[in-house]
Amino acid sequence: MLRDGELVYFLDEQGRRHWAKIQTGMVKVEGFGVIDGSRLVGLESGSKLSLAGRTLWVLRPGAHELMESIDRGAQVIGAKDAATIAHRLDLKCGDLVIEGGVGSGSLTTVLINLVRPTGKVVSVELRDEFAMRARKNIARTGLDGCWELKKGDIRTVRIDLRADAVVLDIPDPWEAVANIGKMMKGGGRFSAFVPNMNQVENTVKKLRSSGFVEVEALENIQRVMEVHPGGVRPSFDVLGHTGYLIFARKVIDQTEAKD
Numbered sequence: 001m002l003r004d005g006e007l008v009y010f011l012d013e014q015g016r017r018h019w020a021k022i023q024t025g026m027v028k029v030e031g032f033g034v035i036d037g038s039r040l041v042g043l044e045s046g047s048k049l050s051l052a053g054r055t056l057w058v059l060r061p062g063a064h065e066l067m068e069s070i071d072r073g074a075q076v077i078g079a080k081d082a083a084t085i086a087h088r089l090d091l092k093c094g095d096l097v098i099e100g101g102v103g104s105g106s107l108t109t110v111l112i113n114l115v116r117p118t119g120k121v122v123s124v125e126l127r128d129e130f131a132m133r134a135r136k137n138i139a140r141t142g143l144d145g146c147w148e149l150k151k152g153d154i155r156t157v158r159i160d161l162r163a164d165a166v167v168l169d170i171p172d173p174w175e176a177v178a179n180i181g182k183m184m185k186g187g188g189r190f191s192a193f194v195p196n197m198n199q200v201e202n203t204v205k206k207l208r209s210s211g212f213v214e215v216e217a218l219e220n221i222q223r224v225m226e227v228h229p230g231g232v233r234p235s236f237d238v239l240g241h242t243g244y245l246i247f248a249r250k251v252i253d254q255t256e257a258k259d
């Protein structure tokens, strides 16, 4: 049931999303006017409403819709790559994740959503303007309870944690391998997202020479299907390049092992 203070979206008949926070008093739905918030509290997500003579459905967002709605400053990781990262990092409730390069917080949204309520994501960001944008974006989603943002350089920062997983979206992930390796559990999972092949090569070489195992690199290709009464075909949208994904696992000597 929808609760007071929750972020929701109103879906109109054209498929457009209109975002609002449920609150006591009037809730503004952009382009439609206002609705009494008390009508929304207690409704089931997906309920149909009539506003200004038009139909809307009120829906609780998941990580997918939240990612699509954030205020973007840098290139963000989108659903296609975030899903593969989350799967390959085996993210689940209770995990501890270190993220290098928060950007706008698009990927962060997915990471926190998977590890909450008992896990935590610690994001390390070099630049103030991105840290501020990400803080605003994550606060808006209501996911900030399981999140810590540190200003710093992931290549040198010390975080007194042993992470289940690490994800890097920075220009030179190979430069961070030595440092993040010290903050990972044995068997911990590494991932990096890079747009260029030379970055893939440098990162894979560094992971191999640092003793990481199961080092793999891949590119995700995804085609959207257009489904119309006249036929079904792939979208005419160009298949754009996003980036390459690199994965690896950390192993340890028995002398290093801790329980």
Ligand SMILES: C[S@@+](CC[C@H](N)C(=O)[O-])C[C@H]1O[C@@H](n2cnc3c(N)ncnc32)[C@H](O)[C@@H]1O
Pocket: 074, 075, 076, 077, 078, 100, 101, 102, 103, 104, 105, 106, 107, 108, 124, 125, 126, 127, 130, 152, 153, 154, 155, 169, 170, 171
């Ligand atoms: C492409 S953006 C990350 C986008 C993010 N993954 C998202 O989905 O919104 C790269 C970010 O990494 C940050 N960055 C670059 N080098 C860094 C480093 N050494 N340590 C921490 N952050 C770094 C940049 O300031 C920028 O915010």
